[in-house]
Amino acid sequence: MTGAAWQITAFTLAVALVATLLMLPIGVWLAWLLARRRFPGRALVETLVSLPLVMPPVATGLILLKILGRRGPIGSLLARSGIDIVFTWKAVVIAMMVMGLPLLVRTARTGFEQVSRRYEDIAETLGATPSRVFFTISLPLAFRSIVAGALLAFSRAIGEFGATIMVAGAIPGRTRTLAVAIFTMTEAGDDHEAMVLLAIAVAIGFAAVIFTNRLIRHDHAAI
Amino acid sequence: MITLQFELVQDGFTLRIDERVDGRVVAIVGPSGSGKTTVLEAIAGLRTPRAGRIAIGDRTLFSSADGIDLPARDRRVGYVPQDALLFPHMSVRRNILYGFHGAVGAGGAAPGNRPPVETVLAMLEIEALGDRPVTALSGGERQRVAVARAIMSGPLLLLLDEPLAAVDVPLRRRIVPSLERVRDELQVPMIYVTHDRGEAAAIADWTLALDAGRVVASGEIDSQ
Numbered sequence: 001m002t003g004a005a006w007q008i009t010a011f012t013l014a015v016a017l018v019a020t021l022l023m024l025p026i027g028v029w030l031a032w033l034l035a036r037r038r039f040p041g042r043a044l045v046e047t048l049v050s051l052p053l054v055m056p057p058v059a060t061g062l063i064l065l066k067i068l069g070r071r072g073p074i075g076s077l078l079a080r081s082g083i084d085i086v087f088t089w090k091a092v093v094i095a096m097m098v099m100g101l102p103l104l105v106r107t108a109r110t111g112f113e114q115v116s117r118r119y120e121d122i123a124e125t126l127g128a129t130p131s132r133v134f135f136t137i138s139l140p141l142a143f144r145s146i147v148a149g150a151l152l153a154f155s156r157a158i159g160e161f162g163a164t165i166m167v168a169g170a171i172p173g174r175t176r177t178l179a180v181a182i183f184t185m186t187e188a189g190d191d192h193e194a195m196v197l198l199a200i201a202v203a204i205g206f207a208a209v210i211f212t213n214r215l216i217r218h219d220h221a222a223i
Numbered sequence: 224m225i226t227l228q229f230e231l232v233q234d235g236f237t238l239r240i241d242e243r244v245d246g247r248v249v250a251i252v253g254p255s256g257s258g259k260t261t262v263l264e265a266i267a268g269l270r271t272p273r274a275g276r277i278a279i280g281d282r283t284l285f286s287s288a289d290g291i292d293l294p295a296r297d298r299r300v301g302y303v304p305q306d307a308l309l310f311p312h313m314s315v316r317r318n319i320l321y322g323f324h325g326a327v328g329a330g331g332a333a334p335g336n337r338p339p340v341e342t343v344l345a346m347l348e349i350e351a352l353g354d355r356p357v358t359a360l361s362g363g364e365r366q367r368v369a370v371a372r373a374i375m376s377g378p379l380l381l382l383l384d385e386p387l388a389a390v391d392v393p394l395r396r397r398i399v400p401s402l403e404r405v406r407d408e409l410q411v412p413m414i415y416v417t418h419d420r421g422e423a424a425a426i427a428d429w430t431l432a433l434d435a436g437r438v439v440a441s442g443e444i445d446s447q
Contacts, residue, residue, distance in 0.1 A: 123310070124269075127297075
């Protein structure tokens with residue numbers, strides 16, 4: 001394996017991990033909210049979260065580019081404080097988060113829905129505050145689904161292509177991820193390197209799916 | 224004295240009750256579907272009546288007239304549901320201590336009726352269960368662990384929903400004395416739901432008979 005393949009693999013795993021960790025608190029909160037609360041605008045939140053699943057990733061990437069670009073509403077604010085997002089590793093993280101979040105939220109939400117409300121009720125009669133009920137009952141009972149959702153989101157992040165190339169480009173050594181590199185190397189005729197990366201991608205994908213399926217199966221058996 | 228004066232509607236079924244009951248153990252008897260569990264859930268704060276008042280002594284838990292509806296966590300009512308509902312991801316010990324920690328944090332509620340853990344475990348004969356996972360318990364053990372968990376939250380009233388329903392006859396003979404010890408040693412009033420009048424007579428000193436959401440009889444049990 002060449003130095004470039006190593007660098008690309010390590011970079012991809014690292015940004016996907018950062019994206020997944022940043023996604024977790026938001027995703028778990030949204031999942032719980034959608035599973036347990038009725039509030040105005042709920043349908044809108046549900047739709048917005050799932051939108052990246054059904055839209056062309058390139059289109060999602062273009063939206064992100066318009067928002068985060070130097071003339072965009074958020075990008076211009078950040079640029080004033082000297083923070084550049086687009087075409088940096090931060091853009092890769094954001095693209096991965098947006099594309100992975102729907103998978104985390106959907107899986108974790110199912111996990112929360114499978115937790116019997118009666119456990120939460122009993123905990124409350126025992127004097128537990130809503131936050132204590134969440135952290136000691138709902139969260140641990142939905143834990144496997146949350147981990148499964150995080151793994152799915154992580155896998156999706158590793159495979160992310162369309163949104164990433166729009167908002168972060170394919171700068172070797174800086175923003176080029178596994179999926180993007182497979183494309184650019186094949187296009188450049190560097191088949192050998194592309195095949196090495198392909199093998200790595202397949203191996204990561206296999207491991208993630210097997211692990212996720214095992215977790216989900218156990219979850220159904222436990223509750 | 225427990226005041227139960229309320230009307231509650233759920234899924235087309237109306238429960239109407241207007242009673243003051245007085246006893247160390249009040250048995251609620253009646254056929255299935257008569258509303259027994261609904262009464263307990265209303266007292267525990269898990270179902271909201273349409274109107275009325277629920278009080279333990281002069282402590283009002285719910286009053287539509289005064290706009291009072293204490294959240295379940297502030298009611299200090301220990302509820303033991305029929306299926307025990309032990310938290311499946313915790314050991315026996317952590318289940319039992321769950322309410323103990325909850326009660327300490329709950330608005331400064333005094334731990335008045337809370338005896339030492341070891342006393343409660345001995346009273347219910349579950350000292351040996353300690354660190355076992357709750358999935359390894361028998362039906363009778365689960366019920367007693369659930370009773371211990373409710374007691375450890377320091378309740379002012381205990382609600383037991385058919386605690387012997389899942390237990391065979393020889394084991395009942397062993398559990399009933401445990402419940403009698405809880406009644407006699409802790410001095411916590413109890414409401415005990417059962418469809419078995421014999422069981423009611425054995426442990427209770429007041430019965431409230433329900434049928435189809437209405438009270439058909441209420442009064443002290445003759446101690447003869």
